[in-house]
Amino acid sequence: MSKTVKILILSDFIIISAFGFLNPIFALFLTDKIAGGTIETVGYATAFYWVAAVLVRLPLARRVDSTKSEKDDFYFMILGSILISLVPFLYIFSTQIWHIYLIQALYGLGYSLRLPGWYAMFSRHMRKGREGYEWSVNSMVAGLGSAITAALGGVLVGRLGFDVLFLFIGLLSVFGSIVLVFLYYILEPNHHV
Numbered sequence: 001m002s003k004t005v006k007i008l009i010l011s012d013f014i015i016i017s018a019f020g021f022l023n024p025i026f027a028l029f030l031t032d033k034i035a036g037g038t039i040e041t042v043g044y045a046t047a048f049y050w051v052a053a054v055l056v057r058l059p060l061a062r063r064v065d066s067t068k069s070e071k072d073d074f075y076f077m078i079l080g081s082i083l084i085s086l087v088p089f090l091y092i093f094s095t096q097i098w099h100i101y102l103i104q105a106l107y108g109l110g111y112s113l114r115l116p117g118w119y120a121m122f123s124r125h126m127r128k129g130r131e132g133y134e135w136s137v138n139s140m141v142a143g144l145g146s147a148i149t150a151a152l153g154g155v156l157v158g159r160l161g162f163d164v165l166f167l168f169i170g171l172l173s174v175f176g177s178i179v180l181v182f183l184y185y186i187l188e189p190n191h192h193v
Contacts, residue, residue, distance in 0.1 A: 017145030052108030080114025
């Protein structure tokens with residue numbers, strides 16, 4: 001695998017694993033800690049994520065594909081990763097359901113900024129004839145990380161509380177975003193951002 005693909009996989013692993021902690025406890029957080037939080041609002045919160053994601057993803061993907069440079073891929077990926085990293089920190093300060101809806105929309109926007117550039121860069125730097133393998137490695141590594149952290153999420157919130165867990169998720173996500181900065185230094189000269 002190229003260095004670029006390895007860095008992209010590492011970043012994906014860290015960020016997806018970080019948010020894996022959230023999966024088993026998000027509904028509990030909303031219903032127990034947020035004013036107005038109900039089972040129904042858990043569904044609405046998820047819908048806010050997806051509406052924001054859907055509205056932005058395709059236009060952004062067209063923008064990323066419209067240039068030959070990887071500069072826009074890189075900067076959108078970094079911006080999206082930073083927005084994603086803000087989400088757990090914002091949960092710490094949220095008290096109302098409308099806060100959650102806005103945070104979820106930000107989360108969807110962040111992922112939609114991150115993904116098209118990530119996919120484009122990953123696809124460009126794969127070894128020819130090994131595309132299925134390299135996509136599968138990424139999927140396996142991210143899935144394994146998410147499985148492990150999902151199993152630990154409930155345990156950690158039970159012992160440390162929501163705020164400590166959100167802080168941990170946020171710090172891991174920031175680290176996953178910082179990993180992407182290394183792409184700036186290793187991209188081949190003809191692809192240099």
